[in-house]
Amino acid sequence: MKRFTDLAEFTREQVLELVALARRLETQPDPHALAGKVLGLLFMNPSLRTLASFQAGMARLGGDSLVITPGQSTWQFETRDGAVMTGAAAEHIREGLPVLSSYCDALGIRAFAAGEDLEDDLADRRFNAMAALVDRPLINLESAINHPCQALADWKTLDELPGSGRRKFVLSWVSHPKALPLAVPAATVHMAAMRGMDVVVLRPEGYALPKAIMDKARSAAVASGGSVAETADRAEALAGAHVVYAKEWGSTRNYGDEAADQAQRRSLKHWCLRNDWLTDAADDCRVMHCLPVRRNSAIADEVLDGPRSLVLRQAYNRMPAQMAVLYRLLKS
Amino acid sequence: MKRFTDLAEFTREQVLELVALARRLETQPDPHALAGKVLGLLFMNPSLRTLASFQAGMARLGGDSLVITPGQSTWQFETRDGAVMTGAAAEHIREGLPVLSSYCDALGIRAFAAGEDLEDDLADRRFNAMAALVDRPLINLESAINHPCQALADWKTLDELPGSGRRKFVLSWVSHPKALPLAVPAATVHMAAMRGMDVVVLRPEGYALPKAIMDKARSAAVASGGSVAETADRAEALAGAHVVYAKEWGSTRNYGDEAADQAQRRSLKHWCLRNDWLTDAADDCRVMHCLPVRRNSAIADEVLDGPRSLVLRQAYNRMPAQMAVLYRLLKS
Amino acid sequence: MKRFTDLAEFTREQVLELVALARRLETQPDPHALAGKVLGLLFMNPSLRTLASFQAGMARLGGDSLVITPGQSTWQFETRDGAVMTGAAAEHIREGLPVLSSYCDALGIRAFAAGEDLEDDLADRRFNAMAALVDRPLINLESAINHPCQALADWKTLDELPGSGRRKFVLSWVSHPKALPLAVPAATVHMAAMRGMDVVVLRPEGYALPKAIMDKARSAAVASGGSVAETADRAEALAGAHVVYAKEWGSTRNYGDEAADQAQRRSLKHWCLRNDWLTDAADDCRVMHCLPVRRNSAIADEVLDGPRSLVLRQAYNRMPAQMAVLYRLLKS
Numbered sequence: 001m002k003r004f005t006d007l008a009e010f011t012r013e014q015v016l017e018l019v020a021l022a023r024r025l026e027t028q029p030d031p032h033a034l035a036g037k038v039l040g041l042l043f044m045n046p047s048l049r050t051l052a053s054f055q056a057g058m059a060r061l062g063g064d065s066l067v068i069t070p071g072q073s074t075w076q077f078e079t080r081d082g083a084v085m086t087g088a089a090a091e092h093i094r095e096g097l098p099v100l101s102s103y104c105d106a107l108g109i110r111a112f113a114a115g116e117d118l119e120d121d122l123a124d125r126r127f128n129a130m131a132a133l134v135d136r137p138l139i140n141l142e143s144a145i146n147h148p149c150q151a152l153a154d155w156k157t158l159d160e161l162p163g164s165g166r167r168k169f170v171l172s173w174v175s176h177p178k179a180l181p182l183a184v185p186a187a188t189v190h191m192a193a194m195r196g197m198d199v200v201v202l203r204p205e206g207y208a209l210p211k212a213i214m215d216k217a218r219s220a221a222v223a224s225g226g227s228v229a230e231t232a233d234r235a236e237a238l239a240g241a242h243v244v245y246a247k248e249w250g251s252t253r254n255y256g257d258e259a260a261d262q263a264q265r266r267s268l269k270h271w272c273l274r275n276d277w278l279t280d281a282a283d284d285c286r287v288m289h290c291l292p293v294r295r296n297s298a299i300a301d302e303v304l305d306g307p308r309s310l311v312l313r314q315a316y317n318r319m320p321a322q323m324a325v326l327y328r329l330l331k332s
Numbered sequence: 333m334k335r336f337t338d339l340a341e342f343t344r345e346q347v348l349e350l351v352a353l354a355r356r357l358e359t360q361p362d363p364h365a366l367a368g369k370v371l372g373l374l375f376m377n378p379s380l381r382t383l384a385s386f387q388a389g390m391a392r393l394g395g396d397s398l399v400i401t402p403g404q405s406t407w408q409f410e411t412r413d414g415a416v417m418t419g420a421a422a423e424h425i426r427e428g429l430p431v432l433s434s435y436c437d438a439l440g441i442r443a444f445a446a447g448e449d450l451e452d453d454l455a456d457r458r459f460n461a462m463a464a465l466v467d468r469p470l471i472n473l474e475s476a477i478n479h480p481c482q483a484l485a486d487w488k489t490l491d492e493l494p495g496s497g498r499r500k501f502v503l504s505w506v507s508h509p510k511a512l513p514l515a516v517p518a519a520t521v522h523m524a525a526m527r528g529m530d531v532v533v534l535r536p537e538g539y540a541l542p543k544a545i546m547d548k549a550r551s552a553a554v555a556s557g558g559s560v561a562e563t564a565d566r567a568e569a570l571a572g573a574h575v576v577y578a579k580e581w582g583s584t585r586n587y588g589d590e591a592a593d594q595a596q597r598r599s600l601k602h603w604c605l606r607n608d609w610l611t612d613a614a615d616d617c618r619v620m621h622c623l624p625v626r627r628n629s630a631i632a633d634e635v636l637d638g639p640r641s642l643v644l645r646q647a648y649n650r651m652p653a654q655m656a657v658l659y660r661l662l663k664s
Numbered sequence: 665m666k667r668f669t670d671l672a673e674f675t676r677e678q679v680l681e682l683v684a685l686a687r688r689l690e691t692q693p694d695p696h697a698l699a700g701k702v703l704g705l706l707f708m709n710p711s712l713r714t715l716a717s718f719q720a721g722m723a724r725l726g727g728d729s730l731v732i733t734p735g736q737s738t739w740q741f742e743t744r745d746g747a748v749m750t751g752a753a754a755e756h757i758r759e760g761l762p763v764l765s766s767y768c769d770a771l772g773i774r775a776f777a778a779g780e781d782l783e784d785d786l787a788d789r790r791f792n793a794m795a796a797l798v799d800r801p802l803i804n805l806e807s808a809i810n811h812p813c814q815a816l817a818d819w820k821t822l823d824e825l826p827g828s829g830r831r832k833f834v835l836s837w838v839s840h841p842k843a844l845p846l847a848v849p850a851a852t853v854h855m856a857a858m859r860g861m862d863v864v865v866l867r868p869e870g871y872a873l874p875k876a877i878m879d880k881a882r883s884a885a886v887a888s889g890g891s892v893a894e895t896a897d898r899a900e901a902l903a904g905a906h907v908v909y910a911k912e913w914g915s916t917r918n919y920g921d922e923a924a925d926q927a928q929r930r931s932l933k934h935w936c937l938r939n940d941w942l943t944d945a946a947d948d949c950r951v952m953h954c955l956p957v958r959r960n961s962a963i964a965d966e967v968l969d970g971p972r973s974l975v976l977r978q979a980y981n982r983m984p985a986q987m988a989v990l991y992r993l994l995k996s
Contacts, residue, residue, distance in 0.1 A: 031368040036695040038720045048406040048423060049431060052398055056370045056435040059396035064723035066716055069405050073733055074712040075956050084960040086841040091712060091956035094968070095975065099713060099955065102980040103720040177418040291431065292407050292423035296416040304426070311427065316434040363700040380738040380755060381763060384730055388702045388767040391728035401737055509750040623763065624739050624755035628748040636758070643759065648766040 001328040005131065005140040007148045007191055008216065012224060015194070019156045021324040022317075025061075030327070034063030037330050040104035041067045041141070042097075044077070045112040049291060050141050050149065053318040054108060054326075061323055063330070068100060079129060097133035106137040106329050113144035113181040118255040121145055121182065122212050137329040139322075145213075147183045150290050151191035152325070153317035157310055158195065158243065161286065166198055167242040168282070172234075173203035174298040175271040179250025179261045184290050186213045188245055189228065193217040196224035202237035203230070204268055206253040234277070241281040245288040246273045246299050274300045278308070286310050333660040337463065337472040339480045339523055340548065344556060347526070351488045353656040354649075357393075362659070366395030369662050372436035373399045373473070374429075376409070377444040381623060382473050382481065385650040386440060386658075393655055395662070400432060411461060429465035438469040438661050445476035445513040450587040453477055453514065454544050469661040471654075477545075479515045482622050483523035484657070485649035489642055490527065490575065493618065498530055499574040500614070504566075505535035506630040507603040511582025511593045516622050518545045520577055521560065525549040528556035534569035535562070536600055538585040566609070573613040577620040578605045578631050605631045607638065618642050665992040669795065669804040671812045671855055672880065676888060679858070683820045685988040686981075689725075694991070698727030701994050704768035705731045705805070706761075706794075708741070709776040713955060714805050714813065717982040718772060718990075725987055727994070732764060743793060761797035770801040770993050777808035777845040782919040785809055785846065786876050801993040803986075809877075811847045814954050815855035816989070817981035821974055822859065822907065825950065830862055831906040832946070836898075837867035838962040839935040843914025843925045848954050850877045852909055857885040857892050865894040866901035868932055870917040898941070905945040909952040910937045910963050937963045939970065950974050 007015060039058045043051065051067065058065040070077045070091075077096050078089035085092065101107045109130055113121040120126070127143030140148050169192040171185060185201075189209065192199045199217065201209055208230065217228045231237050238244065254260035278285050287308045293299055303309060339347060371390045375383065383399065390397040402409045402423075409428055410421035417424065433439045441462050445453040452458070459475030472480050501524040503517060517533075521541065524531045531549065533541055540562065549560045563569050570576065586592035610617050619640045625631055635641060671679060703722045707715065715731065722729040734741045734755075741760050742753035749756065765771045773794050777785040784790070791807030804812050833856040835849060849865075853873065856863045863881065865873055872894065881892045895901050902908065918924035942949055951972045957963055967973060 029368065036693065036724060036726075038723050040716065040720075043405065046406050048400065048428060051405060052372065052400060052432055052435050055396075055398040056372075059370050059398075060368060062368075064719075066719040066723075067405070068712065068716060072405065073707065073715060073731070073736065074710050078959070082960070082965060085958035086961050090958065092959050094959070095955050095957060095979070096712060098976050099979040100716055102976065103716050103983050291427050293427060294417035294422065295410070295424050295426070296414070297418050301414060312430050312434065315427070315431040319435050361700065375737065378738050380732065380760060383737060384704065384732060384764055384767050387728075387730040388704075391702050391730075392700060394700075399737070404737065623759050625759060626749035626754065627742070627756050627758070628746070629750050633746060644762050644766065647759070647763040651767050 003138040004148055004325045004329065005138060006146050007151045007187070007194060008220065012194060015152070015155060018152060018324045018328065019159060021327060022156055022320040025323045025327065026320045030061060032062040033327060034058065034061040034330050037063040037105045038103065039063060039065040039326065040100050040107045041065055042100060042107065043067065043069045043110045045110050047110060049315050049318050050110060054322055057319045057323040058326060061326060079126060093130055093133060097130055101134045101136040104136060106139065106326070107134050108139040108141045110141035111143055113183065115179060115181065115250065116256040118210065118252065122210055139325060142183050144181060145183055145186050147187040149318060149322055149325070150184060151187040153321040154188065154288065154314055155191055155195060156317045156321055157288070157314045160313070163242070163284065168200065168240050169197040169243045169245065170200045170202055170237050170241045171245045171247060172237070172273065173207050173271060174246045174248055174273055175265060175269050176248030176294060176298055179258055180248045182209070182213065182249050185209060185247050185249050188247065189213065189217040190220055193221040193226050193228050194224055196226040198226060199228045200237045201230040202234060203232060204271065205232055206251050206264055207249065208252055210252055235280065238277055239280045241285050243286050243288060244273065244278065244281065247289065248298055272297060272300055273303055275302050275306065288314055291315050335470040336480055336657045336661065337470060338478050339483045339519070339526065340552065344526060347484070347487060350484060350656045350660065351491060353659060354488055354652040357655045357659065358652045362393060364394040365659060366390065366393040366662050369395040369437045370435065371395060371397040371658065372432050372439045373397055374432060374439065375399065375401050375442045377442050379442060381647050381650050382442060386654055389651045389655040390658060393658060411458060425462055425465060429462055433466045433468040436468060438471065438658070439466050440471040440473045442473035443475055445515065447511060447513060447582065448588045450542065450584070454542055471657060474515050476513060477515055477518050479519040481650060481654055481657070482516060483519040485653040486520065486620065486646055487523055487527060488649045488653055489620070489646045492645070495574070495616065500532065500572050501529040501575045501577065502532045502534055502569050502573045503577045503579060504569070504605065505539050505603060506578045506580055506605055507597060507601050508580030508626060508630055511590055512580045514541070514545065514581050517541060517579050517581050520579065521545065521549040522552055525553040525558050525560050526556055528558040530558060531560045532569045533562040534566060535564060536603065537564055538583050538596055539581065540584055542584055567612065570609055571612045573617050575618050575620060576605065576610065576613065579621065580630055604629060605635055607634050610640070620646055623647050667802040668812055668989045668993065669802060670810050671815045671851070671858065672884065676858060679816070679819060682816060682988045682992065683823060685991060686820055686984040689987045689991065690984045694725060696726040697991060698722065698725040698994050701727040701769045702767065703727060703729040703990065704764050704771045705729055706764060706771065707731065707733045707774045709774050711774060711805070713979050713982050714774065718986055721983045721987040722990060725990060743790060757794055757797060761794055765798045765800040768800060770803065770990070771798050772803040772805045774805035775807055777847065779843060779845060779914065780920040782874065782916070786874055803989060806847050808845060809847055809850050811851040813982060813986055813989070814848060815851040817985040818852065818952065818978055819855055819859055820981045820985050821952070821978045824977070827906070827948065832864065832904055833861040833907045833909065834864045834866055834901050834905045835909045835911060836901070836937065837871050837935060838910045838912055838937055839929060839933050840912030840958060840962055843922055844912045846873070846877065846913050849873060849911050849913050852911065853877065853881040853892065854884055857881040857890050858888055860888040860890040862890060863892045864901045866898060867894070867896060868935065869896055870915050870928055871913065872916055874916055899944065902941055903944045905949050907950050907952060908937065908942065908945065911953065912962055936961060937967055939966050942972070952978055955979050
């Protein structure tokens with residue numbers, strides 16, 4: 001394994017093996033596996049779970065990690081090719097990335113969507129430009145359009161649920177005070193389809209996931225025997241749901257136009273997941289969210305603090321899932 | 333030992349054992365004691381000693397630590413129950429704290445007083461709300477009303493002084509450009525009383541320590557055979573003093589009213605500890621302060637740079653004292 | 665070895681031994697050499713290479729490191745003696761430095777030039793005031809007038825080049841949007857002279873290196889058999905050059921006067937190193953820079969991305985060079 005940047009680069013069997021390895025590392029720690037190895041973590045954007053779980057996971061495998069946050073303890077980074085650098089950014093990624101990776105055995109990069117041009121973000125141009133400069137094992141810590149570490153942790157979380165047979169997985173848009181990226185919805189719909197679930201994307205008008213995202217999920221569903229649908233009809237979507245994965249994302253109709261998006265969102269504040277959404281869901285229906293979550297904007301307290309919530313388990317599973325990734329990338 | 337959040341939760345014998353363990357770890361290092369263990373350090377407020385000494389101490393015991401600073405490398409935290417989260421804070425402590433502790437073997441939390449409502453701060457509501465969300469060994473890195481790590485380090489520092497018999501310990505208010513919390517004065521007066529010293533709180537009018545703090549110290553003194561008194565009369569307080577512990581804190585008469593407090597402090601600028609304060613103190617009288625200290629506002633250069641000062645030794649003792657705490661919390 | 669703050673404190677033979685040790689640690693790792701040791705890294709200014717390479721290097725030797733950034737996760741530091749501290753700075757270096765070093769086995773300090781008074785900066789007053797407060801092995805992570813870690817890494821990089829005999833080393837001023845310190849030019853000209861090269865400092869009028877810097881380099885050249893010259897004539901300087909080391913620095917004629925400096929620099933924008941500068945250089949002429957570099961302001965893309973560039977190798981060499989320093993300072 002050379003890099004972990006997209007679940008789609010792995011077969012279903014390889015993902016199952018990673019999840020199995022994550023489970024094994026939970027019960028049979030291997031505290032010297034990565035002794036002497038150094039993981040670099042580059043955060044272009046804030047983090048809690050990723051920051052803490054990678055540091056803790058690396059330490060539990062006997063390795064070390066270092067954190068770089070441009071603009072905070074280090075120089076701001078320039079990313080544009082050919083830029084005449086007379087502004088605030090003192091360092092170009094063409095130097096910063098190769099230099100940082102030359103000190104490390106593996107590198108993780110977080111680079112959120114710029115949120116201006118949908119094609120750029122769908123093509124993951126910013127992350128890919130940085131990834132191309134790294135000649136070490138590479139981990140995507142969330143890019144414009146992907147979050148494979150979250151997807152792997154969610155897969156493990158779903159595996160821990162009782163019940164078998166075909167399961168209905170609803171990815172539901174929920175309300176948020178500002179436009180958020182498409183990375184988690186894109187990674188989630190693909191993961192659930194790849195896992196063979198019957199996936200329904202529930203979202204208001206104007207928030208349909210772009211065709212590229214839906215197509216990728218659909219082709220994963222074809223291979224796994226699952227299915228992918230979408231609707232704006234909440235009752236239809238939630239009826240019989242086994243899992244509701246709530247997530248905020250920005251308008252795809254008005255992508256990059258925060259004012260138009262905000263106007264649109266004003267009438268969508270009732271898209272806050274409450275218990276009464278789940279009346280016709282399966283009895284054991286569970287609620288997921290990648291966190292951080294805006295309480296009482298995206299999901300009500302009654303759901304987050306109730307028995308349906310899996311959000312803390314998902315977050316915990318980031319650590320063993322990533323330990324499995326680190327193990328595969330770095331164990332000699 | 334499950335948590336270290338208040339010296340008052342321990343018996344005098346247990347504290348003496350911790351101090352003895354701290355001394356042992358100084359001379360007989362145990363560099364693999366905590367191998368594979370991860371300490372999470374959550375700083376809601378700045379730090380130098382706590383930040384550095386916990387990281388260094390954990391490393392010297394073979395363990396690892398990770399630092400989270402909300403609003404800096406991670407999301408701002410919401411702390412209010414039931415909040416509709418449409419503002420700046422992206423993550424609620426109800427998620428942030430359980431998630432962070434799920435990655436760690438122990439968690440330390442620093443959460444200073446809000447400084448608005450005296451009852452809230454005396455009840456340590458903010459820290460306790462966070463602590464209630466943590467199901468791991470927990471360390472108080474300074475809360476609104478307590479600083480047990482400082483108290484333990486100071487106890488060890490006092491043990492290192494020559495002389496025996498009853499010792500007079502004066503906690504003296506000193507001047508500061510802004511209102512500071514009650515955590516250190518509260519922890520200090522309790523620690524010295526629990527150690528069996530004759531404690532005098534010297535402070536100007538308007539700065540009396542709240543009854544709850546004085547009562548807690550008095551009941552510790554009853555158990556240890558010490559005593560607790562208070563006065564605004566500097567000559568009386570300092571006569572025969574063996575230790576003067578200087579500390580700044582905000583007006584308790586005008587708690588939370590910075591303008592009134594500032595007006596009051598304007599006439600108190602002479603409360604800067606100088607050598608001539610100690611004319612009638614014991615010959616071997618020593619000066620303590622928890623640091624950081626405002627030189628020539630709280631304590632004059634001549635005292636800090638003179639032979640009476642223990643401030644660097646106190647700061648150094650943070651590390652072995654905390655190593656003893658980590659050892660008791662985490663050594664299997 | 666007690667400290668590593670200036671290459672001039674070592675003999676040529678000692679430097680050669682350090683470089684040899686750096687090479688050995690590259691091929692024969694010694695992953696437990698510094699087990700249980702703690703390196704404190706104090707950054708008064710931003711960093712990428714120093715921050716990451718010291719953490720990675722310390723980890724590769726089995727040790728730990730901790731990072732302190734005043735004003736960010738910790739208090740702002742006061743540096744002036746006798747200050748009445750009623751302003752923003754909560755902690756004086758007279759406490760902060762001894763406290764920090766009491767937790768650590770070695771301390772690294774970065775403290776850039778204030779850039780106001782040339783004599784102060786040439787005397788390295790700020791760094792020396794901090795260094796005087798540290799009673800542990802000390803490393804200069806770049807001070808007002810020195811950057812020995814960069815110099816040692818550059819020495820190793822030069823050793824890796826083919827060819828022998830006398831080599832012409834040109835330190836060339838290049839354009840930058842703001843005045844930068846003299847630390848790297850001073851360290852570089854001294855290092856190349858000490859290495860026995862024929863050094864030419866190429867700079868426009870107003871940017872001559874101060875006499876103290878040139879004199880120090882000249883006396884190193886006398887001992888090593890090298891030479892040191894300076895000129896504003898680019899063609900003369902670059903003819904036959906084996907190495908061109910590009911570096912930005914502020915006007916020495918208008919030191920500390922950013923407005924005057926900026927006016928001066930406006931006519932110097934063509935001092936951006938391009939391939940056509942090197943027409944009369946040696947065929948195998950290589951280009952160096954300490955990074956971060958402003959692309960297309962200091963050096964053109966065509967040079968940085970071309971075969972002459974050594975900048976990534978220089979940056980990489982920071983890690984093994986510093987591992988050798990850590991090894992000599994800390995290995996018992």
